[in-house]
Amino acid sequence: MVDFKPSKDCLKDKTILITGTGSGIGRAAAKTLSQFGAQLILLSKDTGRLESLYEEIVEQGFKEPLIHPMDFESAEEEEYLKVKEAIQDKFDKLDGLINNAGVLGEKKLLGQYQYSIWKKVLNVNLDSAFLLTKTLLPLLNHSKLSSVLFTSSGVGKKGRAYWGAYAISKFATEGMMEVFADELENTTKIRVNCINPGAVRTKMREEAYPAEDPETNPLPKEIMNLYVYLMCDVSEEINGQSINAQ
Numbered sequence: 001m002v003d004f005k006p007s008k009d010c011l012k013d014k015t016i017l018i019t020g021t022g023s024g025i026g027r028a029a030a031k032t033l034s035q036f037g038a039q040l041i042l043l044s045k046d047t048g049r050l051e052s053l054y055e056e057i058v059e060q061g062f063k064e065p066l067i068h069p070m071d072f073e074s075a076e077e078e079e080y081l082k083v084k085e086a087i088q089d090k091f092d093k094l095d096g097l098i099n100n101a102g103v104l105g106e107k108k109l110l111g112q113y114q115y116s117i118w119k120k121v122l123n124v125n126l127d128s129a130f131l132l133t134k135t136l137l138p139l140l141n142h143s144k145l146s147s148v149l150f151t152s153s154g155v156g157k158k159g160r161a162y163w164g165a166y167a168i169s170k171f172a173t174e175g176m177m178e179v180f181a182d183e184l185e186n187t188t189k190i191r192v193n194c195i196n197p198g199a200v201r202t203k204m205r206e207e208a209y210p211a212e213d214p215e216t217n218p219l220p221k222e223i224m225n226l227y228v229y230l231m232c233d234v235s236e237e238i239n240g241q242s243i244n245a246q
């Protein structure tokens, strides 16, 4: 974990999009980044959870977020273009993109893995991050310094039995981060990195490890320091890295 003490308003000039903010790590990231002054755009599947997060943020007196319900399992490329247009209409630049949404899929041997679940996991965990990043590059380029994050996992670095499409989507995410980072390094001010959250007390963790005592893992809000650090300009030299939040 980085040793970083953010100032109270270190994100006050930043417009940041976060995916998968209905619950878990994405929701905690939205609450934390808004506390530090960020203008947020929140994309998630569940409209009710998005609206309740919007209310929490507004009630606390932080900047009113833009919310956009979107199902990455079925979204076509045109829907990503609409997201870009909506951001462009209001803000004309984007300073941060946190690709966080994810699903676990099924814990089965690859030989028994259902293709329908494979496609869902790849759409939500990988394709959405590719399409969103690709589509929003022009807006990220309008920022003086912008930061893109992808979300990885321990099983995206060392394959493990029964982790199926989830592990494979995370390996591909690591590779996509490296390709984007290398392509953008000398021509833009966009930096691109991966965060591996480690074991965190969320719905997904419980689904993956039903027999585990959830209390043994930190809450999402306890790993937020790295997210704030990577969204702040102090991390401008960090590019092409895969960083553990714990």
Ligand SMILES: NC(=O)c1ccc[n+]([C@@H]2O[C@H](COP(=O)([O-])OP(=O)(O)OC[C@H]3O[C@@H](n4cnc5c(N)ncnc54)[C@H](OP(=O)(O)O)[C@@H]3O)[C@@H](O)[C@H]2O)c1
Pocket (backbone or CB within 6 Å): 019, 020, 021, 022, 023, 024, 025, 026, 027, 043, 044, 045, 046, 047, 049, 050, 070, 071, 072, 073, 074, 100, 101, 102, 103, 124, 151, 152, 153, 154, 196, 197, 198, 199, 200, 201, 202, 203, 204, 205
């Ligand atoms: N928790 C851990 O221990 C751990 C470890 C390593 C990596 N990670 C990674 O961290 C990220 C966040 O996971 P989490 O633990 O916070 O899980 P979580 O609580 O289950 O949250 C997953 C989020 O993804 C969103 N999502 C799922 N399907 C979607 C879809 N079809 N379209 C749009 N959004 C969708 C959900 O949105 P709605 O709420 O709107 O449905 C939810 O907000 C994931 O990428 C995960 O792989 C987690």
